[in-house]
Amino acid sequence: MGALLSALLSSIRGGVHPETRKFLSAESPIEPMPIPALLRLPLQQHIGAPAEPLVARDDHVLKGQLIARARGPISANLHAPTSGRVIAVGPFPAPHPSGLPVPTITLRPDGADRWAPRLPRLRPEDAEPEEIAARVAEAGIVGMGGATFPAAVKLTLRDRYRLHTLIINAAECEPYLTCDDRLLRERAEEVADGAGIMARALGVTKIIVAIESNKPAAAAAMRRHNLGLGHPVQVRVVATQYPMGSEKHLVRAVTGRETPARALTAELGIVVHNSATAQAVHLAVRYGEPLLSRVVTVSGRGVARPANVQALLGTPVADLLAHCGGLTEDPDRLLLGGPMMGQPIRSPRVPVVKGTNGVLALTRAETRKAETMPCIRCGACVRACPCGLTPFELNARIQAGDLEGAAAVGLLDCVSCGCCSYICPSNIPLVQGFSFAKGKLAETESRKHQQEETRRLAAARTAREEAIAEAKRAAMARHKAQMAEKKRRAAEEAAQAAEEAPAEPQEAAK
């Protein structure tokens, strides 16, 4: 597949072409992993509020049992991936660069893998859209491409937008990752069925599966299984270009239409779901199975036997690495996700969660560790930015401490794809600075919001106190007036009584 063909395919503005290194694991069929000795299940594996635990230490749970319930509309249920005993409900290091402890349920599997009663099967052909969305919510399914937004919420967008198209995102543009490629090659029928079910929930009939040009076997498999609940599933091959898998850029590549900044693709009538999410929806609706496991690519030169494994949620990264033959050397970087947008982790004890599509152990030879030099204003970052931003200017403003100024030139439109850092000849860690600045701005915004809220509450309290004082003053004045009136009447009555009393016969008696 030459660069020429890639160029002829639908592409996106900017972007980069990093070495994909997918060959390390692309030919490794999905293999199931044995049940680990311990599973660590953070209560927050999704965007939104953490789930509320329903189990306590020493409880015995069955596979598929609800162990934490979604808290509010943007949250997700969590189920026991296998049967066993809860040995702790408490803090455990997060699968996040901070490694800070987060509330986590720790389960010791009993090896029996005994199911709780499954959710009743639905016949999606007859199910109402609301029933499908409710099932997806019940099953705890989130965006499995890494976004982890609760999938059911996106399935209710038909209430607010005039939708016409569902795009299944199978671009998988991050280097090394091959889990979606394998899923399509091995379970295309399930992905197509899940897509058809989601299309029914959304009220659309047009389904497009978008696949990068470097996955011809996946595209061929989808062409063989091209019906989703009776609707044709079109395969659209797009250019191999990073970050093709970014939702808005994929929509641009497939339809030629631009999603406005900070708007949803639903405004164009299009909803995008990941291919693994579609397969999870198929299992939840047709078989009543909640989300308990996912396919994870374990790769990098630091892994003895790169592979794609079906891992239970909560499986420690160390177990995945051990299953793949262990490490060949001390890795320079251990990542969850791909090398462009993945999260470095501090310890292999952290678990696989719903959004974990990859575990990478990269050696020193695979990571770029060059000295940072001053910006030479070459403009390469501007050409690479798929969002049309000016990264060197953003960086200059952030370095000068002018976060508001950085926001004014588009900081909040940055999708943190890392193309600018990747291309920069001066090795300036641009995207790291942008992520830091966005975090700071969000913090300032939240502090401002809190201060405004405090001011509003204080003003409301003062107004309440003043109203009470005013009411007291008015009551006092009324009371005084009543007392004065009473006194006046008493005086009047006394005077009248004095007038009416008979005069005493004083002189005559003498």
Ligand code: SF4
């Ligand atoms: S790519 Fe790097 S050196 Fe070139 S303009 Fe951008 S920040 Fe400066």
Ligand code: SF4
């Ligand atoms: S990280 Fe942000 S600024 Fe850099 S290329 Fe991506 S979108 Fe543009």
